[in-house]
Amino acid sequence: MSKEIGTAVGIGVLGLGLGYISYRLLTNGVSITKENFFDRKQKIKPTVLPRKDRRVDKVCKTTYEKITQVETQCFKGINTALRLGGRDVKKLTASLVAKWMISEEEMTDLVTLSDVLLKMRSHGILGPVNYQEVVTSILQDADLELNKKAEELLILLKDTVMDHIEEDIRQQRTVAQNSESRKIDIYVLYSESDFEKAKLCQENICRYASTSDIKVVLMDDMGHGQTIFEAFEQGMESSIYVFVLVTESFAADGLKRFLAGIGLSANLQRSNKLWRLVPVWVDPGINERGKCPLEFSVLQGLHYNRFLEDELDTNCFKNIDRLIKKGRKKIMEESLARATKEHE
Structure with missing residues (x-):
């Protein structure tokens, strides 16, 4: 029995010795006091920086x-x-x-x-x-x-x-409200997750449409310092057309519910302005009934998806040129009619 106890004590001493050697190697022979232990902890886990306004x-x-x-x-x-x-x-x-x-x-x-x-x-x-x-x-x-x-x-x-x-x-x-010398041609709405698709669409319109001075503004470019409702109203008031990128994400997320909640289609229809609302089909087959909101599926949209599948198919940009020409003419006629009425 005493031999077994002696063996156990020997193993324990050996373990302590190895532990001490490991400790010295890890700390390079520097003892860890309470003060420098907390200094080390601070450096390992720095305080998270507050986000600026x-x-x-x-x-x-x-x-x-x-x-x-x-x-x-x-x-x-x-x-x-x-x-x-x-x-x-x-x-x-x-x-x-x-x-x-x-x-x-x-x-x-x-x-x-x-x-x-x-x-x-x-x-x-x-x-x-x-x-x-x-x-x-x-x-x-x-x-x-x-x-x-x-x-x-x-x-x-x-x-x-x-x-x-x-x-x-x-x-x-x-300044933004007073600078209405020329309205925005296209105000683009899209789901938050589709920002990159919207940015690419904006670039493609400016690149492939024949209208040289076309003005396309994304939802994120409007309303600095405003609420989403204020920014949306500003975009609607300062634009001729409202393009809505209809994707699988759009069909599933909150933007669809937001547009439905404010009754965009119904309001435009009552004011005879429904021509301003243009769905842009992005994902294949997204314009089929059941895959996107009914109020969009019944509208004449742009088949931008065909261009994404084949860059030689640029018909959607030719249609955009026609829309802009027609829209600018309508806005000019409305402005003249309003000025004439005010003069009378």
Whole structure:
């Protein structure tokens, strides 16, 4: 019995020895203290960067410059309000390198808090929707905190920037509504998953149709800063024809229900404008009854699918040329009739 116990103890000691050797090899002989263990964990699992406000992407260059100017002034004010020393800034930059995935080289020249904040802004970490939350977070990581004056500056900054963004979007809408010197020829509607097909269709129309100045606009190109209903109304009001790409995806998804819900076909029919609505058959056999909404299957659509199967079959683009010629004439006649009525 004692021999068996001795053998078991020997195996256990050997196992501990091998485990220790493996540990030393993996850590290169560096002991893992509690402090550097959590540092390693932070680098392995960095904090997810907050998504910036998408409305900022839609503002013009002049508004960007205004926002940058306001941010720079406020960041300098926050820097003055907190009066952080060189050691504090070093702690902040070290935290950003470890937690926010900014390279160490980019942080070497930063000597003030305003430098740090501007660097975070340029990386998309800091923006209108999260000024206060993110600044509070990075200060807490370095055992620092906002004071009342700095907090007030962050609130003022957010309000000012949002005002610039909203004003810019309002101006863009006004310009879009007033620029009706010539209507869009074709406004293209499609399912979200069919964006690439819609983009290709737009390119093919511009390439193969004979009308040189044809204007084709996709659903995604309309309505910056607007709801889907506002964008849809703007597209309808500013276009001659509404092309609907009818695919298997369209027949199955929410766009079909949206168009049915607003009664597009019925409304156009009541106003004698049904000629404006043109289904574009994309997938083979999609125009057969039962495969697409009834209100589309009874309309005279464009067989774009035949061109996709054989690029020599360009009849659908010849039909588009005829539609544009007829549509432009109708719009001109309606405009003249409206002007005459107003004059009387």
